[in-house]
Each structure stands twice: as structure tokens, then as C-alpha cells.
Amino acid sequence: MNRLIALVLIGCAFSAGPSSGGKEVTWIEAWLIPDPGLFMWTLITFFIVLIILKVAAWKPLMDALDAREQRINDALSSADKAREEAEKVSNEYDEMIKKAQAEAQDIVAKSKEAGDNLRTEIERKAQEKADELIEKSNKQIESAKAKAVDELKSISVDLAIKAASKVLDKNLDDNANRDLAKSTINEAN
DSSP states (O other): OOHHHHHHHHHHHHHHHOOOSSOOHHHHHHHHOOHHHHHHHHHHHHHHHHHHIIIHHHHHHHHHHHHHHHHHHHHHHHHHHHHHHHHHHHHHHHHHHHHHHHHHHHHHHHHHHHHHHHHHHHHHHHHHHHHHHHHHHHHHHHHHHHHHHHHHHHHHHHHHHHHHHHHHHHOOOOHHHHHHHHHHHHHHO
């Protein structure tokens, strides 16, 4: 307000030109030498307008400025609240992302563990199956071996009987010969 009054006074001082008194005045003189009568009327007019404005327009102007200031403050506080809310939402999203990453890592770890367990189970079953096949093969080999040994004993008994009958040139009955040969072979084992 004080600046406004000072500017008006300076303007009034420069607007009031010198009274020429019939002689021509240069523009520099018009600026530098004020006319006191015009200066006084300008001041009186200014203060009358200032008083009228203060009475009639000052309150509405101040109310408008206060309302504008309030709107600006409200907008600033609203912007601050929106920024805080955005930060809060951003933090919540960050937390959700961290939880999702942790869950994904947990799922990957569980899947890996399940895969390892499945692999171990498959290996164990394969080993059991292989052991079973080996055992079955060993039994078949033992059975074939026992059968071959029995067959070999039978053939060797027959050969021994033939050889003994040729040596003795005497033929015993077949059952007695077989019993004799079997007992001889069993004694050899």
C-alpha cells in the first residue's frame, strides 16, 4: 500500500508541468519543474479516489485476494495430500512387488525341491527295479547252473556207467548202476 502511494505521488509530481507563463517550455523542464497548482489538485483527486476505493472496493478486493489465497493454500495442501497418498500407494505397490517376488522365489524353491524329490524317488525305484532284475537274473543263472550241473551229473553218470560196464564187462541193472554212480559223484563233491 505504501509503495502504491509513493508511486502515485511521484507520478503526480512528474505529471504536473511548470506553469509556462507564456513562454515555451522544453520537455526536460516540464519533467523537472512541477506546477504546484496542478500537483495539489492531482494529490487531492488521488486521495479522494483512494478514500472512495477504500470505502467501496477495498473490502471486496481484500475478500477476493483472501479467497484466492485460500484457494491457493487449499490447492497446495491438496497437492501435498495427493503426493503423500501417491507415496503411500507407491510404497504399498513396492511391498506387494516384494511379497510377490518372495512368493515366486518360494514357489521356485518348492518346485525345485519337489523336482529333486521326484528325481530321487525315480532313481530309487529304478535302482530297486535294477536290483530286482539283477536278483531275478541271478536266480535264473543259478537255476540254469543247477540244471546244467544236474544234466552234467546225469551225463557223467551215464558215461561212468558205460565206462564201468566196459571195464567190468559185466552189466548190472540200470537202477543199481545209477545209484552207484550218483553216490560216487556225491562223494567226490
